[in-house]
Amino acid sequence: MIKSIKVRLCPNNKQLTKLFQYAGCARFAYNWAIAREQENYKQGNKFLSDNELRKEFTQLKKQSEYQWLSEVSNNVTKQAIKDACNTYKKFFKGQCKYPKFKSRKHSSPSFYQDNIKIQFSDTHVKVEGFSMSKKKNKQKLNWIRLCEKGRIPTNCKYMNPRFTYDELHWYISVGIEVEDSTTIPLNNGIGIDLGIKDLAVCSDGNIYKNINKTTTVNKLEKRKRRLQRSISRRYEKNKKGGIYCKTCNIIKKEKELLKVTKRLTNIRQNYLHQTTSEIIKRKPSFICIEDLNVSGMMKNKHLSKAVQQQCFYEFRKQMEYKSAWNNIPVIIADRFFPSSKLCSCCESIKKDLKLSDRIYKCECGNVIDRDYQASLNLKMYGENVLKQQSVA
Incomplete structure (x- = not known):
């Protein structure tokens, strides 16, 4: 390795x-x-x-x-x-x-x-x-x-x-x-549901909150917007004909903007590394996550910025290579698997479930948080895939 x-x-x-x-x-x-x-x-x-x-x-x-x-x-x-x-x-x-x-x-x-x-x-x-x-x-x-x-x-x-x-x-x-890991983890598997309200909800009850809602990130985002507007005004002010002139003050402001952008990227990357490492340290027997259509989600103008800031692809990439280091299989659930709409008790599918419905209520009496239920369904999906592989 x-x-x-x-x-x-x-x-x-x-x-x-x-x-x-x-x-x-x-x-x-x-x-x-x-x-x-x-x-x-x-x-x-x-x-x-x-x-x-x-x-x-x-x-x-x-x-x-x-x-x-x-x-x-x-x-x-x-x-x-x-x-x-x-x-x-x-x-x-x-x-x-x-x-x-x-x-x-x-x-x-x-x-x-x-x-x-x-x-x-x-x-x-x-x-x-x-x-x-x-x-x-x-x-x-x-x-x-x-x-x-x-x-x-x-x-x-x-x-x-x-x-x-x-x-x-x-x-x-x-x-x-480095040498490959030979130890096989024997703890219960984990299903992970990724979302915008919370970054990740695990089937073992652990919830990892959205780092982009913290005051530190919000202050940096506000500072970033102000710097972008300031640079834009300076470009318009120093425009000569149809040519934009870059002055020394604009270069200083652009470097300051670059530092703020880099700071935001580092905060998000660090949080992702902490989250994925913490999940791997619990040594589950398998990890099951969804195959999200991120490019399709980005087309929604109301959610595109929030989806971009969550870095779903980076989360999946880190989970895959860190799991490979620790000999933990990663199972990718099918894109059309109804993880949120499927009842974890009676296995009936609620087709009219909206994104605004945060609590799942089933006719069988099951009342549960939709994200936690999705993680439980993903765990069951992973167990079924491993059973099929062992039989084959």
């Missing part, structure tokens, strides 16, 4: 310059490879492999106008060309859209490091080629400080190390191979 770890970096000014230089060279190599493939296709030739393109790129670097490419580690540009060829292969297989050129303004800067030459200590990561000098004081430039101490283990094999920038901070992400 491969676990990926992502840690924020604390580079100094010289290291920041080098990081952006590496990312710029990776973007240039990627765009050059795509342009070369397009030119080759127009001429009616066969697809160029990454080995052929890398040989051409090596000859390109020897030209005087491209000498600046030699200041960057060779592995950075090689992997960028390989990534471009891989996107073309995925396009031919129908796994992605047609490859596009990376924009200097809109694409997020990132680059690859050689998994053999990269080194980690408890507090620092060594980047290849920042300083070629053998002097100790200049070798320090290669070592970038990590924000979290001892997060990435040392003296092990690393896979696909990548440096990425999210418009505020630089991060290092790396894959590490």
Whole structure:
């Protein structure tokens, strides 16, 4: 099993310059490879492999106008060309859209490091080629400080190390191979009903509230709206003809808005991680969740923002990979399974149940919260699926 770890970096000014230089060279190599493939296709030739393109790129670097490419580690540009060829292969297989050129303004800067030459200590990561000098004081430039101490283990094999920038901070992400879990959990299974009123209602009685209704998130959302209006007014004020001019004050305001948006994202992501980890720690024998039609739910103009803020897809993704780490099967209920409309006692379906009906009342006398009943029905669905698998 491969676990990926992502840690924020604390580079100094010289290291920041080098990081952006590496990312710029990776973007240039990627765009050059795509342009070369397009030119080759127009001429009616066969697809160029990454080995052929890398040989051409090596000859390109020897030209005087491209000498600046030699200041960057060779592995950075090689992997960028390989990534471009891989996107073309995925396009031919129908796994992605047609490859596009990376924009200097809109694409997020990132680059690859050689998994053999990269080194980690408890507090620092060594980047290849920042300083070629053998002097100790200049070798320090290669070592970038990590924000979290001892997060990435040392003296092990690393896979696909990548440096990425999210418009505020630089991060290092790396894959590490760990042993598969062999323990089989024997506790009762859990059905989880996701919703907007509460994030998740579990069949064992645990309820995880909606983090977006807290005062902290509401204050940040209000601040975000005010900053957006302020930036919009400044753009209109500095408009010259049909062109919008970006002033220094607008850049400051946009950076402030970016920090608020990032803060909101971090709060939601952290809450999702806490919720999913808490469910996994109870070690259920299985977990059953719904296959929600999120894209269809987003078409409802009254609920689209609330659905977007709940991050249902991220919740499901975290549950799946954390369950795989702990050897817990995840059962995805059919999209058309009537989890809320089905009575948990007599199994009759109430077809006229509205979204505003929060309490389920059945003719058999069953009166229960609709979300809790949905979680009980999902638990029963999971038990039936496991029985069928054991019989087969």
